[in-house]
Amino acid sequence: MSDGLFDQFKHWYEKRHEYAREWKLRTGGQVVATMCTYTPEELLIAAGMLPVRVLGAHEPQNVTEPHIFGMFCPFCRDSLAQGLLGRFDYADGVTLTQSCIQYRQAFNSWRMHVPTVQWDYYLPMPNEVQSSHARAAHYAEVQSFRSFLETLTGNKLSDEKLHEAIAVVDENRRLLRELFEYRKETDPKVTGVEALYASLTAQFVDKREHNEALKKVLAALPKRKLNRPEGIRFMTIGSENDDVAFMSMVESVGSTIVIDDQCSGTRYFWNESKKDADPIKAIADRYCDRPACPTKDYPSHTRFDHVLGLAKEFNARAAIFLQQKFCDPHEGDYPDLKRHLEENGIPTLFLEFDITNPIGPFRIRVEAFLETLTEDELF
Amino acid sequence: MNAEVKAAVAPEKKEFWRWQENTWFDESRNWRDGSIVTCGIDVGSVSSQAVLVVDGELYGYNSMRTGNNSPDSAKNALQGIMDKIGMKLEDIDYVVGTGYGRVNVPFAHKAITEIACHARGANYMGGNQVRTILDMGGQDCKAIHCDDKGKVTNFLMNDKCAAGTGRGMEVISDLMQIPIAELGPRSFEVDEEPEAVSSVCVVFAKSEALALLKAGYTKNKVIAAYCQAMAERVVSLLERIGVEEGFFITGGIAKNPGVVRRIEKLLGIKALDTKIDSQIAGALGAALFGHTLMQKQGAKKAA
Numbered sequence: 001m002s003d004g005l006f007d008q009f010k011h012w013y014e015k016r017h018e019y020a021r022e023w024k025l026r027t028g029g030q031v032v033a034t035m036c037t038y039t040p041e042e043l044l045i046a047a048g049m050l051p052v053r054v055l056g057a058h059e060p061q062n063v064t065e066p067h068i069f070g071m072f073c074p075f076c077r078d079s080l081a082q083g084l085l086g087r088f089d090y091a092d093g094v095t096l097t098q099s100c101i102q103y104r105q106a107f108n109s110w111r112m113h114v115p116t117v118q119w120d121y122y123l124p125m126p127n128e129v130q131s132s133h134a135r136a137a138h139y140a141e142v143q144s145f146r147s148f149l150e151t152l153t154g155n156k157l158s159d160e161k162l163h164e165a166i167a168v169v170d171e172n173r174r175l176l177r178e179l180f181e182y183r184k185e186t187d188p189k190v191t192g193v194e195a196l197y198a199s200l201t202a203q204f205v206d207k208r209e210h211n212e213a214l215k216k217v218l219a220a221l222p223k224r225k226l227n228r229p230e231g232i233r234f235m236t237i238g239s240e241n242d243d244v245a246f247m248s249m250v251e252s253v254g255s256t257i258v259i260d261d262q263c264s265g266t267r268y269f270w271n272e273s274k275k276d277a278d279p280i281k282a283i284a285d286r287y288c289d290r291p292a293c294p295t296k297d298y299p300s301h302t303r304f305d306h307v308l309g310l311a312k313e314f315n316a317r318a319a320i321f322l323q324q325k326f327c328d329p330h331e332g333d334y335p336d337l338k339r340h341l342e343e344n345g346i347p348t349l350f351l352e353f354d355i356t357n358p359i360g361p362f363r364i365r366v367e368a369f370l371e372t373l374t375e376d377e378l379f
Numbered sequence: 380m381n382a383e384v385k386a387a388v389a390p391e392k393k394e395f396w397r398w399q400e401n402t403w404f405d406e407s408r409n410w411r412d413g414s415i416v417t418c419g420i421d422v423g424s425v426s427s428q429a430v431l432v433v434d435g436e437l438y439g440y441n442s443m444r445t446g447n448n449s450p451d452s453a454k455n456a457l458q459g460i461m462d463k464i465g466m467k468l469e470d471i472d473y474v475v476g477t478g479y480g481r482v483n484v485p486f487a488h489k490a491i492t493e494i495a496c497h498a499r500g501a502n503y504m505g506g507n508q509v510r511t512i513l514d515m516g517g518q519d520c521k522a523i524h525c526d527d528k529g530k531v532t533n534f535l536m537n538d539k540c541a542a543g544t545g546r547g548m549e550v551i552s553d554l555m556q557i558p559i560a561e562l563g564p565r566s567f568e569v570d571e572e573p574e575a576v577s578s579v580c581v582v583f584a585k586s587e588a589l590a591l592l593k594a595g596y597t598k599n600k601v602i603a604a605y606c607q608a609m610a611e612r613v614v615s616l617l618e619r620i621g622v623e624e625g626f627f628i629t630g631g632i633a634k635n636p637g638v639v640r641r642i643e644k645l646l647g648i649k650a651l652d653t654k655i656d657s658q659i660a661g662a663l664g665a666a667l668f669g670h671t672l673m674q675k676q677g678a679k680k681a682a
Contacts, residue, residue: 378530378672
C-alpha cells in the first residue's frame with residue numbers, strides 16, 4: 001500500500017499543464033517550452049521564467065505526418081504533436097539546444113506551426129563536446145542566449161541573478177541525487193516509478209517548489225519501509241522515458257528499477273556546476289561535463305563506462321534498453337554498449353518503444369528475462 | 380395461389396483454415412499408477428493446450444482452439460483430456476499456466492512465460508541437444524536459445540505484427556480454399572520455385588496473393604511464394620539471435636513442411652525430429668516445470 005509520500009510529484013506529473021497555467025497566473029512570468037535537457041535552464045530561471053520540458057502524451061495522433069517523417073523517433077513525433085494539438089498553448093516561447101537532427105526538425109515545426117508561441121530560440125551547442133574548442137564555443141552560445149533574453153525582456157540578466165539561479169538548479173540536482181542514493185540500498189526505500197516522478201517533474205515544476213517537495217520526502221525517507229519484494233534489481237537505459245505504465249508493470253512482476261541512464265532521469269541532473277566567478281562559464285561547462293547523450297559522445301565513448309559504473313554502483317543485476325524506435329543515436333550505441341555490459345556481467349533486454357506501447361507483449365519479454373535470471377528452482 | 384417463399388439459405392461456408400483439434404493419451408500406462416501428476420496449460424492467442432505429465436513423462440494432452448475467454452479455454456482444454464481418462468481436477472498435484480492467458484488459468488499454482496516453457500518442452504521433445512528453438516505460434520513468433528537443461532539463455536520475439544505466424548497461414552488457407560494441413564505438401568507441387576511474396580503482412584499478403592492468381596500463378600505456386608516469405612521472415616528473426624546446432628521448431632507451423640523445409644534450406648540446418656505434436660511444447664514445458672516444482676517444494680492439491 002502506498003504511503004502517499006510521492007503523491008505531490010505524481011500529481012504534478014499528471015497535471016503538468018494545469019500546473020504551468022496556474023504558475024503563470026500566479027507569478028505573471030513567462031513559460032518556456034524547452035526541448036532537450038541540454039537547455040541551460042539557469043538562464044530562463046534567472047529571467048523569471050518557468051522552463052517546461054516538452055514531453056509526449058503517449059496517445060495515438062495524426063497531426064505530425066505533414067511536418068516530419070513517420071520514421072522520426074516517437075519522442076520527436078509525440079513532442080511535436082503536443083504543440084500542434086495546443087497542449088502547450090500557455091507557452092510564451094520555445095527553445096531547443098542542439099542534440100539530434102530529428103529533434104531539431106521537430107523544434108522547427110514547433111516554431112513554424114504552433115501559433116501560440118511568441119518567440120523561439122535555437123541554441124547551437126557543439127555536439128563534439130570533447131573537442132578542445134567546444135567549451136569556448138558553448139560559452140559564446142550561452143552568452144548569446146543571455147543577450148537574447150535580455151533584449152526579449154528588456155531586463156539585464158546580471159551575474160548576481162545568474163548565480164542565484166545556478167544555486168537553485170544545483171540544489172535541485174543535489175537533492176535528486178540524495179533521493180537516488182536511497183536506491184542503492186537493499187530493498188530500496190524509493191521505487192523506480194517514484195524516482196521517475198521526481199526526476200521528471202523537476203523538468204517542468206518551479207525548481208524552488210520542487211526543492212521544497214524533495215526536502216519533505218528526504219526528511220521522511222530514513223524511516224520509510226516499503227513492504228514490497230525487491231526482486232531483481234534493474235537498470236534502464238535509453239533516451240527519454242516517461243512511460244509510467246511500463247515502469248509500473250516492470251516493478252509489478254518481480255523487480256525494482258534501481259537506476260537509469262536516461263535524459264528523463266540521471267542524465268538530466270547528475271552533475272552540478274563547478275564554482276566559477278563567471279556564471280556563464282559555470283553554466284556552459286556544466287552542460288559540456290554532464291553524462292553524455294549519444295549525440296555528444298564522440299570520438300571517445302564516455303557513456304559506456306559511465307553506464308557500467310552506475311550499474312555497479314547501484315548493484316543492478318541486469319539492464320533493460322528502452323529503445324525509442326528509429327532513434328539513431330541510441331541505436332548506434334546499442335550493440336557496443338550491450339556487449340560492454342554483458343562482458344562485465346550485466347545481462348540485457350532490448351525493447352523497442354513507440355508512442356504507444358504494448359504492455360502485454362512487453363510483460364512477456366520482461367517476465368521471460370526475469371526467468372532467465374532467477375528460475376533455477378525450475379531445473 | 381399460395382406462393383411459398385423459401386428463405387434464402389446461405390451456402391455452407393467451409394472453414395479451410397480449421398486445423399485438427401486433437402486429444403491423445405498414453406494407453407500403455409495408467410495415470411493412477413503414478414505418484415506425481417502435473418498439468419501444464421498453455422492458453423495461446425489462437426490455440427489452447429492442456430498437457431498431463433505423470434512422474435515426469437508425457438501422459439496425455441488436449442489441443443483446441445482458444446475460445447473467447449482465457450479461463451474457459453483453460454478449463455475446456457483440461458476437461459477434454461480429463462474426461463477421456465477419468466481424471467478429476469483434485470487428482471492433479473500441480474498446475475502451471477503459460478501463454479498469453481497464463482495469469483487467467485483459474486486453478487494454476489504458478490504462471491510461467493511461454494518462452495521458458497517452450498524451451499523446456501523442446502528440451503523434452505528434441506532431447507538435450509536442443510539449443511535453438513523457433514516457436515511459430517498463432518500470433519507471434521519467438522527465437523529462443525537454451526542450455527542442455529532447457530533453461531532459456533536468450534530470446535527474441537517479433538514485434539506488434541502477426542506476419543509470419545499461424546494466423547497468416549490460416550488466412551491464406553481460407554483464401555486459397557485449401558485445407559490448412561494440405562498447404563505444406565502442395566507448396567512443393569510447383570514447376571519452379573517462385574519468388575517469395577514481397578509482403579508477409581496478413582492483410583497485404585491477401586491482396587498480393589490475389590494479384591498473383593490473376594497473373595496466372597497456380598494456387599500451389601501462390602502457396603509456395605507465401606511459405607517462402609514466411610520462412611524468410613522467421614529466418615531474419617533467427618539470424619538476429621544466431622542459430623546454434625540443435626535446432627528445433629515448436630508451434631503449429633512446425634507441422635507445415637512447406638515452411639519448415641524452406642527454413643532449413645535458408646539456414647542450411649535440419650530441424651530435429653520429434654513424434655510429439657509440436658503444438659503442445661509450451662504446455663508440456665509447463666507441466667514438466669510443475670513436476671520439478673512438485674518434487675522440490677510440494678504443493679497442495681489443485682482445487
